[in-house]
Amino acid sequence: MDEGFAAALPANAWNWLAVWRRNYLAWKKVALASILGNLADPMIYFFGLGSGLGIMVGRVEGTSYSAFLAAGMIAASAMTASTFETIYAAFARMRDRRIWEAILYTQLTLGDIVLGELAWAATRAFLAGTAITIVAAMLGYAAWPSVLYALPVIALTGLTFASLAMVVTALAPSYDYFVFYQTLVLTPMLFLSGAVFPINQLPGAFQQVTPFLPLAHSIDLIRPAMLGRPVVDVGVHIGALCIYAVVAFFLSSALLRRRLLR
Amino acid sequence: MSKVAMELTGVKKSYGDKIVVDGLSFTVAPGECFGLLGPNGAGKSTIARMVLGMISPDAGKITVLGEPVPSRARLARMRVGVVPQFDNLDLEFTARENLLVFGRYFGKSARELEAVIPSLLEFARLESKANARVAELSGGMKRRLTLARALINDPQLLVMDEPTTGLDPHARHLIWERLRILLARGKTIILTTHFMEEAERLCDRLCVLEHGRNIAEGSPHALIDKHIGCHVIEIFGGNPRELSSLIRPYVQHIEMSGETLYCYAPDPEQVRVQLRERAGLRLLQRPPNLEDVFLRLTGREMEK
Numbered sequence: 001m002d003e004g005f006a007a008a009l010p011a012n013a014w015n016w017l018a019v020w021r022r023n024y025l026a027w028k029k030v031a032l033a034s035i036l037g038n039l040a041d042p043m044i045y046f047f048g049l050g051s052g053l054g055i056m057v058g059r060v061e062g063t064s065y066s067a068f069l070a071a072g073m074i075a076a077s078a079m080t081a082s083t084f085e086t087i088y089a090a091f092a093r094m095r096d097r098r099i100w101e102a103i104l105y106t107q108l109t110l111g112d113i114v115l116g117e118l119a120w121a122a123t124r125a126f127l128a129g130t131a132i133t134i135v136a137a138m139l140g141y142a143a144w145p146s147v148l149y150a151l152p153v154i155a156l157t158g159l160t161f162a163s164l165a166m167v168v169t170a171l172a173p174s175y176d177y178f179v180f181y182q183t184l185v186l187t188p189m190l191f192l193s194g195a196v197f198p199i200n201q202l203p204g205a206f207q208q209v210t211p212f213l214p215l216a217h218s219i220d221l222i223r224p225a226m227l228g229r230p231v232v233d234v235g236v237h238i239g240a241l242c243i244y245a246v247v248a249f250f251l252s253s254a255l256l257r258r259r260l261l262r
Numbered sequence: 263m264s265k266v267a268m269e270l271t272g273v274k275k276s277y278g279d280k281i282v283v284d285g286l287s288f289t290v291a292p293g294e295c296f297g298l299l300g301p302n303g304a305g306k307s308t309i310a311r312m313v314l315g316m317i318s319p320d321a322g323k324i325t326v327l328g329e330p331v332p333s334r335a336r337l338a339r340m341r342v343g344v345v346p347q348f349d350n351l352d353l354e355f356t357a358r359e360n361l362l363v364f365g366r367y368f369g370k371s372a373r374e375l376e377a378v379i380p381s382l383l384e385f386a387r388l389e390s391k392a393n394a395r396v397a398e399l400s401g402g403m404k405r406r407l408t409l410a411r412a413l414i415n416d417p418q419l420l421v422m423d424e425p426t427t428g429l430d431p432h433a434r435h436l437i438w439e440r441l442r443i444l445l446a447r448g449k450t451i452i453l454t455t456h457f458m459e460e461a462e463r464l465c466d467r468l469c470v471l472e473h474g475r476n477i478a479e480g481s482p483h484a485l486i487d488k489h490i491g492c493h494v495i496e497i498f499g500g501n502p503r504e505l506s507s508l509i510r511p512y513v514q515h516i517e518m519s520g521e522t523l524y525c526y527a528p529d530p531e532q533v534r535v536q537l538r539e540r541a542g543l544r545l546l547q548r549p550p551n552l553e554d555v556f557l558r559l560t561g562r563e564m565e566k
Contacts (some may be wrong), residue, residue: 007315011336018366025363026354098350104316105344106367106415107336262317 008257009111018108019116020123022099027124038128042077043135046070049196061198063227070136071223072195074129074150075157079215082125082158083186086165087178090117094169100260110261114253118162118245125158126151136226143228150225153238157218160241163248164214170255189215194223214244266325267292267419267450268313273322275308275474282308283319283474290452292418295445297461297468298454299556305474306454307347310423313452314339327419340368343412347423347454349404351396357383357407358392361414368415378414385440386410402433409440419450426460438463458552472560482552489558490550493530497523497537498544505543509536517557524557526550 010016027034050066060068093099100113133150136142142150168181192202192209193216199207210216217237224231231237268290275283282305290296298306311317313326315335324331329338352360358379365375383389386406391399399407405425412420425441426434441464445451455461461468462482469479478485492514497505502523506516509525512532517524527533530547537543 007332007335015369018363018369021366022352022363025359026352029354097353098346098348099352101346102350102352102364102411103367105314105339105342105346105412106364107340107369108367109336260316 005254005257007109007111007261008253009109010115011107011109011112015108015112016116016119019103019113020120023116023120024123034124035127035131038077038081038124039131039135041080042073042128042132045076046073046132046136066139067141067227068198068223069196070132070141071150071219071226072190072193074132074136074154074226075193075215075218075222076190076195077132078125078129078154078157078218079161079186079189081128082121082162083165083182085121085124086117086162087169087172087181088175090121090166091169091172091175091178093117094256094260104260110257111253114166114249114256118159118166118249121162121165122155122158125161126155129154129158133226142226146225146228148225149231150222153218153221153225156238156241156245157214157222160214160218160245160248163245163252166252167248167255170252170259189213192216194219211240214241217241265291267294267327268296268452269323269325270309270313271323273309273312273319273324275305275312275317275319281474283312285322286471286474286476287322288469288476288479290450292450293445293448294466295441295451295453295464297465298452298471299456299458299461299468299552300454300471301456304471306456306471307423308474310421310452310454313421314342314344340415341418343415343417343420345405345408345412345420345422345425347427349408351404351407351411353396356393356395357388357399360396360407361411364411365414370415375414378416382410382413385413385443387436400433402429402436405429405433405437406440409437413444417449419452420444422451422453424454424456426455426457434460458556462552470556470559477559478555485555486550486552489555490526492526492528492550494548494550494554495525495527495530495533496546496548497525498546499542500540505537505540509533512536515558517554519557524554526554526558 046069050069054065057065103113104110130151133142133147137147168178172178190196192206193213195215199210217240221231221234221237266289271287273283273286286309298309300306312319312324313331315332315338318332326338327341331338352363355363361379361382362375383392386409388403388407388410391403396404396407426437429437441451453464465482467479467481469476478489480488498521502518502521506518506523510516513525513527515526525533534545537545
């Protein structure tokens with residue numbers, strides 16, 4: 001193998017854990033504020049849309065609008081939490097604070113760092129998504145015990161979106177570019193993936209796009225788990241999320257190698 | 263351990279049309295302090311990054327502690343400590359946490375690290391700052407913490423990129439003293455600097471770089487003897503051109519740098535006699551130093 005590319009791959013199966021633990025130690029100091037921050041935005045949407053719009057739209061797909069919306073907000077919060085961790089916090093650690101540079105002096109490779117950052121962002125997403133799941137469950141919007149199936153999906157959703165965001169981090173010259181990713185990719189995805197209204201309400205052309213959106217696959221797994229309904233095509237949805245995660249991981253590693261190791 | 267701590271052979275690196283390192287070769291012996299001396303832009307930091315395997319040379323061979331770099335750079339880095347040009351400590355953490363987190367990157371357990379961290383903080387004279395956040399430390403303290411961090415894996419070789427740039431004299435002397443202790447313990451140090459005094463005080467041998475080429479190599483004293491070998495008279499004031507033609511017959515060589523004439527004079531008294539009649543001149547006679555060597559070799563002044 002090209003020796004240069006080996007530096008962009010993880011050196012072994014456990015090195016990434018040191019990076020994860022670094023981020024965990026830093027996060028622990030501000031944990032409470034961080035959790036509340038992650039929780040606030042989706043909760044406002046959940047209550048705002050759920051109670052406000054819920055009165056007007058009545059029942060959706062055979063359930064109350066709030067129950068329908070809960071899965072969308074959980075998936076969206078996982079998406080947002082891991083994306084923001086990667087495009088802002090990890091970008092700062094890479095560029096402004098030179099923390100990655102210091103790690104590269106050790107026996108860790110760039111691939112170890114990227115994997116550690118992704119695992120950490122997925123952890124943040126898991127915490128955010130789980131917190132909202134708990135709130136939704138307390139309000140009676142989660143079926144027990146099938147809601148437990150939603151938890152690993154939240155983590156996988158976080159990993160997938162962290163991986164995608166890492167590609168953006170690798171390419172962005174500065175923070176100013178991240179807003180394009182948010183407004184042109186993430187926000188449309190929220191509406192095209194059935195987070196706030198059913199996909200069959202979309203114009204036909206847009207419905208064609210949905211199968212390619214990772215958030216749609218995430219919601220298709222989380223929503224039945226929340227409502228206690230059978231999940232269709234589990235393998236397809238998990239496979240799609242994994243493909244996005246893996247391809248974006250290798251792509252971002254290659255891009256970061258070009259950016260940092262030359 | 264082998265007789266060579268580090269070896270570069272015909273190393274080249276260019277970015278686009280710009281040649282940064284141009285066929286550089288040198289060897290560092292174990293236990294030696296080897297300096298890479300050159301102005302900003304001479305390729306020093308690029309060499310440091312290549313030695314760590316962070317960038318690949320376009321041509322040539324690099325061996326660090328017996329490992330070929332970059333192919334086995336990761337294994338070499340297990341036994342290397344790095345002090346970078348710009349502090350990249352973790353500002354969110356305390357001094358102690360910085361060492362703990364960094365040690366974990368080497369796969370060390372918390373127990374192993376707890377055992378060595380107190381002695382490293384003591385070595386860096388930061389015992390009282392163990393639980394202070396990095397943001398609260400002074401520039402000199404941060405540098406010393408960076409040095410302690412570089413020692414967390416008990417390295418055989420230290421790569422230091424301008425370790426005292428930007429420090430006040432007191433802080434700088436403290437770093438130099440610490441580095442001499444490390445040399446006495448048998449560590450090998452490779453040091454880049456544009457500081458003549460630093461190179462002269464610390465380095466057993468050094469190479470002078472210009473445009474990524476090795477233009478002179480040897481011990482500081484050998485270089486000074488070889489390239490200067492006599493007293494230097496600095497002459498300020500007056501017209502440098504006129505003065506230089508006046509005294510040229512009596513000196514070995516003259517360099518002009520700004521307003522100052524540097525005369526390399528085997529017999530300084532003769533020069534003084536020539537200038538005795540002239541008012542308004544200031545003469546400074548001194549032993550030669552590395553800066554003179556650099557000026558002689560490159561014909562231009564280094565940053566002080």
